[in-house]
Amino acid sequence: MEYPPELSKEEEKYLLDNLKDWSIAHGLAVRPAPTFIQPSQDPSGVLASTAPVTLFPSLFPRSCFEEGLAIQNAYNELYSAIARDEKWLQSIVEELVDIDDFVAKLWQTHLAVKKEGYVQDLSLGLFRSDYMVHKDPSQSNPAPGLKQVEFNTIASSFGGLSSQVSALHKYLLNIDAYPSSSSSLIKAEALRQSKSASSLAKGLAVAHRAYGASKTSRPLCVLFVVQDPERNVFDQRHLEYALLEENGVRSFRLPFGETLFHTTLDADRTLVYTPPNSPSTPYEVTTVYFRAGYSPEDYPKEQDWTARLHLEKSRAIKCPSILTHLAGCKKVQQVLATPHSPHLKRFLPDAEVAAQVLATFAPIYPLDSSEAGKEARSLAADPASASRYVLKPQREGGGNNIYRKAIPPFLEKLPETHWPAYILMEMIEPPPLKNAILRNGELQRGGVICELGVYGVCLWRDGSGAEKKGEILESWEAGYLLRTKGDQSEEGGVAAGFGAVDSCCLVDG
Numbered sequence: 001m002e003y004p005p006e007l008s009k010e011e012e013k014y015l016l017d018n019l020k021d022w023s024i025a026h027g028l029a030v031r032p033a034p035t036f037i038q039p040s041q042d043p044s045g046v047l048a049s050t051a052p053v054t055l056f057p058s059l060f061p062r063s064c065f066e067e068g069l070a071i072q073n074a075y076n077e078l079y080s081a082i083a084r085d086e087k088w089l090q091s092i093v094e095e096l097v098d099i100d101d102f103v104a105k106l107w108q109t110h111l112a113v114k115k116e117g118y119v120q121d122l123s124l125g126l127f128r129s130d131y132m133v134h135k136d137p138s139q140s141n142p143a144p145g146l147k148q149v150e151f152n153t154i155a156s157s158f159g160g161l162s163s164q165v166s167a168l169h170k171y172l173l174n175i176d177a178y179p180s181s182s183s184s185l186i187k188a189e190a191l192r193q194s195k196s197a198s199s200l201a202k203g204l205a206v207a208h209r210a211y212g213a214s215k216t217s218r219p220l221c222v223l224f225v226v227q228d229p230e231r232n233v234f235d236q237r238h239l240e241y242a243l244l245e246e247n248g249v250r251s252f253r254l255p256f257g258e259t260l261f262h263t264t265l266d267a268d269r270t271l272v273y274t275p276p277n278s279p280s281t282p283y284e285v286t287t288v289y290f291r292a293g294y295s296p297e298d299y300p301k302e303q304d305w306t307a308r309l310h311l312e313k314s315r316a317i318k319c320p321s322i323l324t325h326l327a328g329c330k331k332v333q334q335v336l337a338t339p340h341s342p343h344l345k346r347f348l349p350d351a352e353v354a355a356q357v358l359a360t361f362a363p364i365y366p367l368d369s370s371e372a373g374k375e376a377r378s379l380a381a382d383p384a385s386a387s388r389y390v391l392k393p394q395r396e397g398g399g400n401n402i403y404r405k406a407i408p409p410f411l412e413k414l415p416e417t418h419w420p421a422y423i424l425m426e427m428i429e430p431p432p433l434k435n436a437i438l439r440n441g442e443l444q445r446g447g448v449i450c451e452l453g454v455y456g457v458c459l460w461r462d463g464s465g466a467e468k469k470g471e472i473l474e475s476w477e478a479g480y481l482l483r484t485k486g487d488q489s490e491e492g493g494v495a496a497g498f499g500a501v502d503s504c505c506l507v508d509g
């Protein structure tokens, strides 16, 4: 059957009118890009526009969807164990410090805090594990499997908008905006609501409570450390509102660059935030939630590194801690996913759990002088083999990767000493799908690629003493995100301007 269904002019108008109004009415919105609305047309910053969304929920194999959700607890366990294993992380980071300034700076910040002693042994992770459906091209009728694109340990975005877009698609179904010809596919039982906004907010609330009472009888708050300006602000606002409305927890937004102006550390390193609008009521910060600080562009001045150190030194729970941030390096993912890697069982002692996680890895290689590295270097240098790979630096946030045929000329220009800063990953080849995307008022129809993100909340205590094992206090799967991009684009970032938010319409077989 043709999917998505063809719409008549009248059907399309009905669907779009309702989609646009519902989106704005429910905060499925972004601040407009300057290329869409010139800043001079909106000098007071009052305008918002509909977030890029798909008109239809994309078809997604039920077995893969369920696998992704079911495996999230194992991924929480894996990454919290990595973040607690400083020695192991050090061995990974050491391969990068001489060739990657950003990773080096993060590591130095960790060492600086360690020297004075960490005063908070709780850490919060609001994770997102990203996947694509993969069909093994070497098999004749392959079953769809789930392969991981990357694991995010910092600023995992779209948890707010994801809950809204699944509600939008359900609404469009309920008002008969989808033609009856598609009713065997788009039906209530097949649509999946994402509970991510509420579930991630609950994660922040759980950390907030685990922090304990204020020692100084100040009011307590969660601090969202953010970029400024932030076009994806409503995504974050949904978490803030759920934190207050569903959990009774107060939060504030602090642009990362203003950290040192509005926060101080007490003698015992309690982090105090003084709201500029109400300087007579300072708050004690229980939890610092980083929605900034993951990219070198967030640190234009040396003072920004002082700010990161200041936050890391504090007694507030960090989401994520600097070691957890480092655990999200692509290099860590590569070390785990290089064929025949022995590392997984160090962190996942249960063989069955480790096997389930292993099954979601696509092959990833280093570009160093190891055996696997040498093999990867020849794969990457030859245009024929390079076309099955993607080259990634240790960066987050989209727009940093080098794809397929662009790899050999890129490496040719790069001094070989810098090659080990990159990892080489096999391209996942998802089955062809179609959808329509509404972005900046324009409708784009055609082939699309879908990426499933599964959120995880994990709160743990670092170990102390010789054993240093620590323990997980809370861990749960926290809803999902589906991002969909045109199949002409290699990148998938919604905020970066490549993709749209979507929801799953589950199909069997």
Ligand code: ADP
Residues within 6 Å of the ligand: 130, 132, 149, 150, 362, 390, 392, 395, 396, 397, 398, 399, 400, 401, 425, 426, 427, 428, 429, 451, 490, 491, 492, 493
């Ligand atoms: P970032 O940290 O910048 O988000 P990602 O590893 O998620 O980096 O890569 C960005 C995008 O590139 C992904 O969203 C996906 O669309 C595409 N991509 C990355 N790795 C692969 C892969 N192995 N196969 C297919 N597409 C990929």
Ligand code: MG
Residues within 6 Å of the ligand: 130, 150, 397, 398
């Ligand atoms: Mg990504």
